[in-house]
Amino acid sequence: MANERMNLMNMAKLSIKGLIESALNLGRTLDSDYAPLQQFFVVMEHCLKHGLKAKKTFLGQNKSFWGPLELVEKLVPEAAEITASVKDLPGLKTPVGRGRAWLRLALMQKKLSEYMKALINKKELLSEFYEPNALMMEEEGAIIAGLLVGLNVIDANFCMKGEDLDSQVGVIDFSMYLKDGNSSKGSEGDGQITAILDQKNYVEELNRHLNATVNNLQAKVDALEKSNTKLTEELAVANNRIITLQEEMERVKEESSYILESNRKAPKQDRTSEGQALSEARKHLKEETQLRLDVEKELEIQISMRQEMELAMKMLEKDVCEKQDALVCLRQQLDDLRALKHELAFKLQSSDLGVKQKSELNSRLEEKTNQMAATIKQLEQSEKDLVKQAKALNSAANKLIPKHH
Numbered sequence: 001m002a003n004e005r006m007n008l009m010n011m012a013k014l015s016i017k018g019l020i021e022s023a024l025n026l027g028r029t030l031d032s033d034y035a036p037l038q039q040f041f042v043v044m045e046h047c048l049k050h051g052l053k054a055k056k057t058f059l060g061q062n063k064s065f066w067g068p069l070e071l072v073e074k075l076v077p078e079a080a081e082i083t084a085s086v087k088d089l090p091g092l093k094t095p096v097g098r099g100r101a102w103l104r105l106a107l108m109q110k111k112l113s114e115y116m117k118a119l120i121n122k123k124e125l126l127s128e129f130y131e132p133n134a135l136m137m138e139e140e141g142a143i144i145a146g147l148l149v150g151l152n153v154i155d156a157n158f159c160m161k162g163e164d165l166d167s168q169v170g171v172i173d174f175s176m177y178l179k180d181g182n183s184s185k186g187s188e189g190d191g192q193i194t195a196i197l198d199q200k201n202y203v204e205e206l207n208r209h210l211n212a213t214v215n216n217l218q219a220k221v222d223a224l225e226k227s228n229t230k231l232t233e234e235l236a237v238a239n240n241r242i243i244t245l246q247e248e249m250e251r252v253k254e255e256s257s258y259i260l261e262s263n264r265k266a267p268k269q270d271r272t273s274e275g276q277a278l279s280e281a282r283k284h285l286k287e288e289t290q291l292r293l294d295v296e297k298e299l300e301i302q303i304s305m306r307q308e309m310e311l312a313m314k315m316l317e318k319d320v321c322e323k324q325d326a327l328v329c330l331r332q333q334l335d336d337l338r339a340l341k342h343e344l345a346f347k348l349q350s351s352d353l354g355v356k357q358k359s360e361l362n363s364r365l366e367e368k369t370n371q372m373a374a375t376i377k378q379l380e381q382s383e384k385d386l387v388k389q390a391k392a393l394n395s396a397a398n399k400l401i402p403k404h405h
Contacts, residue, residue, distance in 0.1 A: 001051070001133045008047050009140040011172065015043040016147050023154045030156045032104070032163060037156065041103055042172050047144060048099070051134020064095035068119060068129045068136070069102045075118040082106060089160060097166035104158045113148035120145050167322075171329040210323060211375075214382045220316060221389045224309060228396050231306055235400065238299050245292045252285045310397055316390055323383055330376055334369065341365050 019036045030037050048065035073080040082105045086098050106112040119126065120141050127137070135141050259278045341362065348358040 001131075004050060005133075005135045005138055005140045008043075008050055008135055009143060011043050012047060012144045013147060015040045016150060020150050020154065030154060032158050032160075039172065041100065044103055045100065046172070047135055047141075051131040051137065053129055053131060064099065065129075066095035066099040066102070068126060069099055071122070071125050072115045072119055075122060076111075076115055078109075078111065079106070079115055082109065091161065091163075092165060094166045100165040100168070101160055104156075104160060107151065107154075108156050108158060110152045112151060113145060116145040116148055117142075167318075171326045210326065210379055211382070213319075213323065214379065214386060217316060217319060217386050218382075218389070220312070221386065221393060224312060224316075224393055225389075225396070227305075227309060228393065228400075231302060231309070232396075232400060235299075235302055238295060238302065241295050242292070242299070245288060245295065248288055249285070249292070252281060252288060256281050256285065306397070306400055313390065313394055313397060317394075320383065320387055320390060327376065327380060327383065334372060334376065337365075337369055337372075341369060 015036075019040045022036045023030055023034075026034075032038070045065070048068070052065060070083060073083045082102055085105060086092065086101045089098075089101060092098050092101060103112070106115055120136060123137060126134075130137050135144075256278065259281060344365075345362050348362060
């Protein structure tokens with residue numbers, strides 16, 4: 001956790017510094033399409049998610065940083081306007097989307113640093129949402145909040161009504177920061193390599209988080225398979241029970257018809273006893289009818305549970321697609337790292353100072369690059385297995401449809 005906090009703080013420093021420098025050079029109001037600004041929000045999102053406590057839901061464990069941001073209006077009254085505006089936006093359906101909109105509105109107000117400082121100073125409130133060793137609970141969170149003061153020189157304007165903040169994939173584009181370090185000065189080479197190594201460490205942490213997410217998805221799929229098997233068994237029992245009740249109702253109807261026919265033909269003195277038998281038959285028929293209604297109600301509940309399971313399947317498939325997009329981004333960043341490694345190796349060979357130290361750093365970079373490539377391959381294999389299991393579960397769920405009819 002300490003390494004994760006350090007890596008996130010370094011990425012926040014790079015992101016804030018790059019955003020301020022590029023915005024001042026641009027000399028105009030920034031909008032949501034500005035790439036450095038988009039990356040800044042992705043880094044902030046990772047910082048706010050670090051160490052979040054998971055809340056259990058029907059679909060598994062859910063982590064959202066919207067809860068802590070809602071507390072700001074209790075600490076700073078001016079933030080109430082932002083929170084109300086976020087809740088009134090019609091296109092936002094998830095807590096993650098509302099949290100992203102809140103960050104953008106706070107930056108437009110130039111109060112993001114003030115709000116984050118007020119939140120970090122209330123550790124007793126944050127402890128409800130974060131683990132004790134989370135970034136927001138430690139010194140790194142206070143440092144990032146201080147760095148955010150520099151963003152007050154930036155003018156930004158966002159139109160969020162047409163922006164899909166719910167389904168955006170928050171992957172950090174390291175190539176933006178790596179390409180900035182292409183300087184020919186030998187004195188800056190060491191600092192560039194150190195920054196690259198820090199970024200590489202963060203990539204490894206991100207891969208570990210993706211592995212944990214895949215494991216959670218695997219657990220969800222296993223749970224859904226067990227639930228699907230149980231529902232299939234219960235549905236079969238319910239269908240057999242309905243068939244039995246229908247046969248019983250037919251038999252009772254036949255007996256009732258027979259008794260009515262006998263009453264028409266029988267003498268008056270026998271009709272009293274037969275009328276009692278008919279009353280008992282009607283009472284039995286009423287009880288059987290009520291029992292059938294109860295079974296149908298139970299069947300409707302089982303159908304509703306199956307629909308919820310299908311919804312969970314769709315959300316799992318969407319989550320798998322998001323992870324695949326993240327893998328594509330990570331592979332692209334790995335290629336950028338390799339290209340930069342070759343360029344740095346060429347520069348190191350032409351330098352007379354610190355050749356031994358720089359070659360060692362280059363070897364370390366190559367080793368960590370290979371490790372990350374192996375990790376990504378493992379993650380891709382895990383993703384393929386998860387997709388296969390999700391398809392199998394979807395096929396099993398489709399087989400239930402005829403049984404419902």
